[in-house]
Amino acid sequence: MSDFTEANRKYFDNLAATYKGRFADASRMLASQTVQHRNWISERWTDTEAGKNKEVKMLEYACGPGVVSMSLAPFVTQIIGIDVSDNMIAEFNQNASSLGLANKVVGYKADLLAENAPAQEIESACANLDMVTVSMALHHFEHPDTAIKRLTERLNKGGVCYIIDLVAHADAHGHEHEKHKHEFAQAAHTIKTHGFSCEDMRGLFEGAGLTGFKYEVLPEPLTFNMEERSFSKTVFVARAQRA
Template identity: 25%
Template sequence: MSRPFFAKVNQAVTNDLRNRLDWIGIPFANMGSSSHALRLLDYACGTGLMSRVFGPYVTETRGIDVSPNMVASYNARARAAGLSASTIEAVVGDLFDTRNPSPTGAEWEGFDLATASFAFHHFEDVVHAARCLKDRLRPGGVLMINDFLEGGDLKADEKGEPIEGTEGTWAVHHHGHEHGKKEHSTHQYQPAQVEDEPGWDRAKMAASVVVPSFTIEGVKKFFTEAGLVDVDVVIMDKRVYMEFAGQKLWRTILFARGRRPVDARSEL
């Protein structure tokens, strides 16, 4: 079933982030400030929203997702757009598995920018997740995520119109533990991309939610605990309409940025 709101959410995120390139804080390519190669790691890439957002401003993109269907769709899109595998390619992998993180090797280190879009609410241990992504950055590289703001929901009526005065946190929480209190496990997150694509299992995605939203201070805290510096969290000016776990909501999206210290050593 087609859900037109997916495209609207993706476009809103794209527009907002492209207006915040200076805030992200790296010398993006094709903007007059950098001529060197610039590498993007798109983690939990889904079909590639972050890769499309930043594609015009980087020279190489590598995606990772646990879902083979998502990876296949990601690569098919790239090839259909005439982009070579040397420019953009995704693989099946899980960087958070403490026993066997994958993929490994020099190609998967030293990124200028790492992103995770609508993914951190699926991760069992957000500090571990942020630390793993930080360690894939070059010193001075940036991790940027987007997710949902706690208390930023607004209920919608049957026609999808916002109901004033219903602000709160209305997304369903399927797990019985408090954010940040459970030890890391090898929990396999489901595809978190805000897309309506083959291989995107709506029921499984909803069931895999660990925490449906984050506070600004909470994100700053787990970024800092992961060893990131120059941390900042901002929110989109306007809510976006979504149908989430059977509910019609207007949700608030946050963006968080943190930098790997320039003098940091890899913990891999």
């Protein structure tokens, strides 16, 4: 685990206990938009012709408490959550259990982007995927391009990569970046990229060999409650699939 990843692990370990309350509004919005975009993301679900009576296996990487996983659980057969934070994985598994989903939703602590391969149980669980998603975490990745490539390698042919993250906004002097750092002061040392444009995501997906690229800015901003302050950010969803 790199020093940068370790900084993220420590930050999210500390955040896990209060995450649900602090980001309740944001989580509801992300869950709602994900379900609304379900057929935009993929045609393969357990209630569609493409996925009916078939296995539909999904990985949520850097899953946190599993907002996307819990919202899509009714439409897949198996979900694996992976995070570098022990405490976030505990939240993920507790949420799955409280929703009666423990039979098909399970989380593991692991770093799939490290040089060393994960334990065989985790490696097997994270193979032959129909979908991999990263929600509000790609901006925390030290090397987003490498991350997309390695996650894509775990997809079946036709499998989808689905990303939710912050839209990049900056003038020529980078003023928006400085504002972003100020707003996320406590997390600034864990943030590598201050949002992604449509062209940024197109490049990341194409660099991983993905096709069928789509990118959409969500109409409703995401509200964050940080240190007794609230502010909003514009968020996008993007998808592409393995050829």
